[in-house]
Amino acid sequence: MTPGEFEFLKTFLKTRSGLVLSSDKQYLVESRLLPIARSSKLETLSAVIQTLQRGSNRTLETDVIEAMTTNESFFFRDKTPFDHFKETMLPALKEARASRRQLKIWCAAASTGQEPYSLGICLKEEASKLPGWRTRILGTDLSLEVLEKAKAGLYSQFEVQRGLPIQMLLKYFDQKGDMWQITAEMRSMIEWKKLNLLESFTHLGEFDIVFCRNVLIYFDQTTKSEILGRLAKTLPDDGFLVLGAAETVVGLTDAFKPVPGKRGLFQKKQAVQAGTGSAAGPRLAVGGGVGFRR
Amino acid sequence: MKQCLVVDDSSVIRKVARRILEDMNFEITEAEDGQQALDACRSTMPDAILLDWNMPVMDGLEFLTSLRAEDGGESPVVVFCTTENDVAHIARAIRAGANEYIMKPFDREIVEAKFQEVGLI
């Protein structure tokens, strides 16, 4: 791979998926793309990149874009977002949506499905507190390959042991040989769609909660700001945005404000101010501390 | 420092588990079977027990049942760690009073995740 070819690849990935590839990532490119070079019979990385440059091989383009994504995920990742979900978001929205009795949740980088399924399990566990409610979870990702796996809901013994309490494994999974499959009922709770966050998502409509975790970290500041700005438009003022542990809105957008005392949780500026008067006290931010009462 | 009793008839597994748990700041004692483990608990009740199932003399399930009937035997957090990986075994272990369950083979990440799950770290 020549420096020129590497530069082309950088621009290609930045434009197509938002991924920022720093110049020290040659090894990563090689380990991810050599298998594609072999399976596509192009043999070398240079040949792969030259084919991309000609712009005539859609399948190869998709394969390269998907191969360069990092798909790691696990059940109840970082734990606190799911505590916030049960203890802060659901109680607040239970009141705010009392007449509509409907909740729409979007996992905007769902990867292999652990995040939407963890939310599904939370909803199931809290179901008695939401009698007659309709809840919808949408999982989207750029990569069709991970979405296929998410849809199947089939996980290895290693995957079900990272973050998933054993009681939840017994309750929500069926053993399939040496794999574990999340139950058909849980699978029916989630809808899956392919979606590139660089492209418009207005057609998805409005959501009450958006989980967009561990994907913005791969993008540059401009792309992050731009996506956050558009995410704000999919949420009402009292909706919630959840970012990954290493992500924030600070310095990127004025559309969201951190919810005081709740790491990784954000609301639209207006909502937080409206709810708290002038001084933003953690106690008042989202009706926190009330718990999830019937 | 919290104390963890590692119960396994394989010295290799005990060594691997010890290394992982020591890095997690646990003080380790070892037992080779359920009876040794019970004796160890009678002299000092540990905070946590990592417990194999199939062992000579007294197996893990028998040990757990006896432990839970002992004075102060409800206090240790018990995490099974076994090749028995079917629903029936897991359910039996939970009913006998296990707090978590690791299916072998395991690695550092799984031990950490499970110990975190039960509030040991």
Ligand SMILES: C[S@@+](CC[C@H](N)C(=O)[O-])C[C@H]1O[C@@H](n2cnc3c(N)ncnc32)[C@H](O)[C@@H]1O
């Ligand atoms: C590390 S995973 C995060 C999974 C999950 N949200 C979590 O936190 O565990 C990142 C995912 O973002 C997806 N992704 C990368 N670029 C994307 C884009 N432009 N649009 C949508 N998804 C993208 C990848 O395919 C990958 O599955």
